Amino acid sequence: MKKKAARQTTTLLLSSVLLIQAGVPMNALAEPATISVDGLKTDWTNTPALATSPQAGWQGFDLGDVYLQNDARNLYFYVDANNVPNWGDNGQYINIALQINEQDSGVATNPLGYPFNFSQTDKKPQYHILLRVDGDTSVKEAALYEAGKSTPLANLSNLNGASFAIDRTKGFEGKIPLSLLGLSNEDTVRVLTVLSGNNATEHGAFDTIPSNAANKIADSWNVSATPSTQSVYSPAFTLSGVETVSQLEVTAVTPANQSEQVDIKSPITWTFNEPVSLDASNISLMNGETAVPFTAEASGSTVTVTPTEALGLNQTYTATLPADAVKGNLSNTTLPALTTSFKTITEIADPWKTQRYIEMLYVRADNDYTDWNLWTWSTGAKDGQVDPYKITEDGAIFRIPVGKDATNVGFVIRKGTDWAVKDGYGEDRYVKLGSDRVTKVVVESGKGTFHQVPTIQGPVFEDGAVTFFYRDKALYEAGQLDEIESVALKVNGTTYPMTYEAKNEWFRHTVKLPEGKHAYTFLVTKDGVTTEVKDPYFEASSVEYRRPNVKLAASVAPKALSYRENAVVQVKPTLPKGVKLRQLFIDARPLGGPAKLEVDPALNKQNNCSQGYRQTGQ
Known part of the structure; x- marks a missing residue:
């Protein structure tokens, strides 16, 4: 078990940096046991760890070991999750940086722009695998990026043969086609795994594998001013048993030929069975007889054609790779012309029609809403600053996206971003969410209480x-x-x-x-x-x-209380079959309380405090 101890910098650790960077290669099994990508460690019991992290990270967040295997066509990974908490539907994520064949990509940043980087590594990584948890076992986000590229080689909307799974109490697991990474026999892979949060401007490295003093972890929630720099990879993993490619083949095309309802910002991607080179000189993207401007590039085993401006609505487009434009780097073969035609969406979808959110109307007596914004937390979607959705005659309307599991969303109203000016009531407040997709509230400047439109749950x-x-x-x-x-x-x-x-x-x-x-x-x-x-x-x-026959029994402990002491009133209801309590009250007037002191029906008990004017023993 890991100890939540601070990482210490010593000469021994400095020596370990050198040893790990020069680590002895670990060979993959030529014919590994079948890996079922399910987030469980069952298939990895006979696989030695490639790198370890024996110490917990910041705030006790804790990965464990990382494992790699390969078969003829895929690279598999597994990362232990020893303490990755449930942050709702926008949880923590891992970034697995892949350093291939001791080549330097020259790119030190991570694809999502979080404040951690790989600037101190001996060779900068070529690829990044990202995997974010949603709740306990759902995958919120998963992708494979080539370093420095904004378009993923694979993600949840275009897996390209990849697959991903998470169980936050056990681990992160996935499969990446070797063709996407351009890997073959005797190629080597070193990995550096970073656990981070869900705030791209503030959250740094919560934990790393390998655990090493040179791999810096966060010391606060906001490390934007001092990003977590990473230095040390795992030992090298050497591939074997990879199938030999004799002929270039297309394994996937997105959008597929004759597709409809294609997004107007969608790139066109061909995926091949091996890494490729591209002659882009005669590629075309046409809307009837009209040429559409685009950029084209090869990355690993994919060729991507990206329109430089949004496509038109309800239009048909045809993208063509001429014969011999794509060449397999392993097989040294080419293909005839490749063409895909597709039709775009008829209208642009409004994301607010499906997103769960809070709509807040903020009303100021001076009608001045310049620079006013919200700071939010516990949204289960994207915490932080929310700017007005629109300004109306009635006030500023804010829309706060919330996740499916969010229940109590916090907010503060402020002017600007330096916290120098807040609303007249500047304390933390919370919106309790019900079953409605849209929760509406009205907040008046300077007032602590606010109106929330109630949820309907029937008569x-x-x-x-x-x-x-x-x-x-x-x-x-x-x-x-x-x-x-x-x-x-x-x-x-x-x-x-x-x-x-x-x-x-x-x-x-x-x-x-x-x-x-x-x-x-x-x-x-x-x-x-x-x-x-x-x-x-x-x-x-x-x-x-109907009028059910409800019996209530109550007990108080202690039997007597003094000035400002607390007593617990325990209520035990006996209910007929099919009857549930909606509200339960105690008459607390003998203790100086209200005539109707509400009791939570789920707990059936209430704390009471004697008021100052009650005499001891009464």
């Missing part, structure tokens, strides 16, 4: 009556509920007009019903047309009203 029973709510989801999300002229509740054959509450963006009506089951619908009038619909927030559109 509510209270004080012998049932309150029904109606909200059109699509119109609510678009801010167009005012297009509805009227809504009526229809229950038991009787129709009741509903009242629109603009602040809560819902139609509401309360009615007393007899005990029993009651189906209900809503009569919605829009553009003069009335449509009968079921409850969009409660699919059954039916309620059962």
Whole structure:
């Protein structure tokens, strides 16, 4: 087990730097056991570690060992995850830097621009494998980049034969086709693995493999001023058992021929079974008879044609690589002309139509919103600064993307970026998220409390009556509920007009019903047309009203308390089958508290404190 000890710089460690950099090559198995890319270590039990990290990193974040294998066509990797916490759907990630055949790429940065680099290594890496965790076992982001290139050789939308898996409690695992890396028999690979966070401007190296004093790790959450410099790779891994390539072949084309709904910013990529060289002089990209400007390059085993401007909507394009334009570096062979035709999307998708987010209206009495912004955290998407989405007559509207697992998002309102000026109420505040895709809040400058549009979860029973709510989801999300002229509740054959509450963006009506089951619908009038619909927030559109026999038993510990002492009230409800508590209250007035002190039904207990004017023992 690793110790969370600070890394010490000694002459012994300096010696280890030299030994590791000159490390003895480790040969791959010519015919390795079958690797199932599933994030588990099961297939790696007989494989020796290529490099180790016996010490935990910053804040106890902790990788372990790194392993490599290869078969005839693929390079496999596995990285231990000893302590990689669950940060929701935008978690921590690893960057595996690959240094090939002692060649120097001259590129010290990492593809995502995080504040860690490889400037102190003897040879700069040629490739980077990136893998980010989503929750516990989902892959948020995965890619293979050539150093210095912005277009990945493989990613989740275009795997190109690669595959990736994560179990954050066990490890990171993946498979990269050797053709993407241009690797063959006797080639060598050294690796340097960095664990980092989810803030590209601030998070440095949380942990590294190898663990070495020369591989610097972060000493704070924000290392933008002092990036984590990396120096030492693993020993070399030597490939064997790689299949011999005798003829250049195309293994994938993106977009595929005759594809439709292709993104207007999409590059055109051919992937081959070996590293290639390219003569780009006669390549063409055509829209009918019109030539489209582009750039073309070969990288490893891929050729990418990238339009220099966005393509047109609902247009057909044809990309052509002339005969003999691509040459295999291993087989020394070429191919006939290669062509792919595709049609672009008909309209540009609005990302806000699918993204979960908070829409915050910020209102200032002076109507001056210049340089005002939000600082956010716990979003599960992208924490940090959020600028206004738009400025309206009502105020500044901010849209804060949130992840699917986010529940409580923090924010502070500030002016500029130096924290010198904050809103009149400058404390941390939180938006508690419900089940809605869009959560709306209104914040007034200088006021600590803010209004949040409530989530609808179906009818509510209270004080012998049932309150029904109606909200059109699509119109609510678009801010167009005012297009509805009227809504009526229809229950038991009787129709009741509903009242629109603009602040809560819902139609509401309360009615007393007899005990029993009651189906209900809503009569919605829009553009003069009335449509009968079921409850969009409660699919059954039916309620059962009955008065259950609920028994409550309560106990208090301690039995007596003094000034400012705490007591715990434990409530034990006995409920009929199918009945759940929605709210539970204690009358705390004898202790100087409120008449209705709410108790969390999940805990069924509440702490109480005697007030200052109560006498000891009362």
